[in-house]
Amino acid sequence: MLVLAIESSCDETAAAVVRDGREILSSVVYSQVAVHAEYGGVVPEIASRRHLEAIVPVISEALAKGSVALADIEGIAVTQGPGLVGALLVGISTAKALAYARRLPLVGIHHIEGHLLAVLLEHQVEFPFIALAVSGGHTHIYRVDGFARYVTLGQTLDDAAGEAFDKVAKLLGLSYPGGMEIDRLAVSGDPRAVRFPRPLLHDGTFNFSFSGLKTAVLNHLRQYPVPPTGVRLNDICASFQTAVCEILTHKACAAAAATGIGRVVVAGGVACNSGLRRAMSELAVTAGLELHFPSPGLCSDNAAMIAVPGDFYLEHRITSNRELDALPTWPLDTMATRLKGA
Ligand code: KG4
Numbered sequence: 001m002l003v004l005a006i007e008s009s010c011d012e013t014a015a016a017v018v019r020d021g022r023e024i025l026s027s028v029v030y031s032q033v034a035v036h037a038e039y040g041g042v043v044p045e046i047a048s049r050r051h052l053e054a055i056v057p058v059i060s061e062a063l064a065k066g067s068v069a070l071a072d073i074e075g076i077a078v079t080q081g082p083g084l085v086g087a088l089l090v091g092i093s094t095a096k097a098l099a100y101a102r103r104l105p106l107v108g109i110h111h112i113e114g115h116l117l118a119v120l121l122e123h124q125v126e127f128p129f130i131a132l133a134v135s136g137g138h139t140h141i142y143r144v145d146g147f148a149r150y151v152t153l154g155q156t157l158d159d160a161a162g163e164a165f166d167k168v169a170k171l172l173g174l175s176y177p178g179g180m181e182i183d184r185l186a187v188s189g190d191p192r193a194v195r196f197p198r199p200l201l202h203d204g205t206f207n208f209s210f211s212g213l214k215t216a217v218l219n220h221l222r223q224y225p226v227p228p229t230g231v232r233l234n235d236i237c238a239s240f241q242t243a244v245c246e247i248l249t250h251k252a253c254a255a256a257a258a259t260g261i262g263r264v265v266v267a268g269g270v271a272c273n274s275g276l277r278r279a280m281s282e283l284a285v286t287a288g289l290e291l292h293f294p295s296p297g298l299c300s301d302n303a304a305m306i307a308v309p310g311d312f313y314l315e316h317r318i319t320s321n322r323e324l325d326a327l328p329t330w331p332l333d334t335m336a337t338r339l340k341g342a
């Protein structure tokens with residue numbers, strides 16, 4: 001099946017053409033990051049307006065790059081939530097209009113379901129697997145038993161990992177979004193320079209808490225102000241990143257051990273982090289785990305990942321009707337109810 005996928009949940013307008021939920025014919029991402037950087041974070045109203053301007057050109061480009069016409073498309077998948085409601089609605093209205101005009105089946109997709117399954121675009125991964133989903137809005141550990149079958153094992157009790165990266169970057173005077181900047185500066189820093197706390201590391205759960213770690217960085221900076229460039233800045237970045245990565249890797253591996261599932265997938269924007277990729281790879285070798293990371297372009301927001309579950313649902317005739325509406329919050333565990341009656 002040839003699926004057109006559309007993603008507009010936050011500050012990326014994206015469209016992709018994917019065959020059989022595995023083969024990417026095209027994937028176009030228009031990032032608004034530069035627009036929001038001026039404000040130090042995503043401004044929802046501006047995001048919606050930019051999506052409105054970009055959505056049609058982005059879809060046209062995806063069709064052109066994939067060398068397909070709209071008439072070749074057999075189904076449409078669109079991010080339904082979670083995300084910014086005004087941003088989601090742009091993708092959803094466009095998808096509905098196209099589906100209605102072309103009489104195509106349409107399905108609304110959970111954004112995190114896309115992140116978890118993006119790995120299938122590049123690797124063959126058997127179910128079940130443990131998934132660590134780390135993005136700007138999510139830090140969750142799931143047991144993934146199959147398409148639509150997700151069980152939350154743990155989650156952040158406050159900030160998401162990406163949010164913590166971005167907030168600490170802001171404290172350090174770095175530009176938004178700061179995760180990538182911290183990653184870059186950490187490369188030449190000493191990870192042992194400052195021993196920041198590792199909240200909930202040994203609490204026996206698969207939950208996370210990053211707000212205390214962020215406050216610890218703030219307190220440290222108040223006591224020992226850091227110049228805007230130089231080795232001390234790099235040391236803080238490396239020390240903070242190491243603390244986050246140690247927590248994430250420890251919990252993901254503990255979930256694998258507790259469930260007896262030896263396969264781990266790391267997904268979401270923070271999965272681009274070089275320190276996390278290295279720490280997870282090292283621990284996976286020690287623990288004898290099969291580890292998968294999508295390549296960076298498929299970790300951050302894109303539409304190809306939305307086509308993966310999209311193709312599965314459309315193939316099983318699980319579709320959304322014309323009442324399809326944005327769901328700013330949407331628990332992933334409820335996806336299994338879609339399988340009933342399929
Ligand atoms: O998945 P994503 O693209 O969008 C959401 O669904 O949130 O994730 C964006 C988050 C941002 O917080 C960004 O700072 C973070 O991923 N991020 C990184 C890196 N690249 C992106 N965090 C740490 N290191 C990176 N290299």
Ligand code: ZN
Pocket residue numbers: 111115135136268269300301
């Ligand atoms: Zn995302």
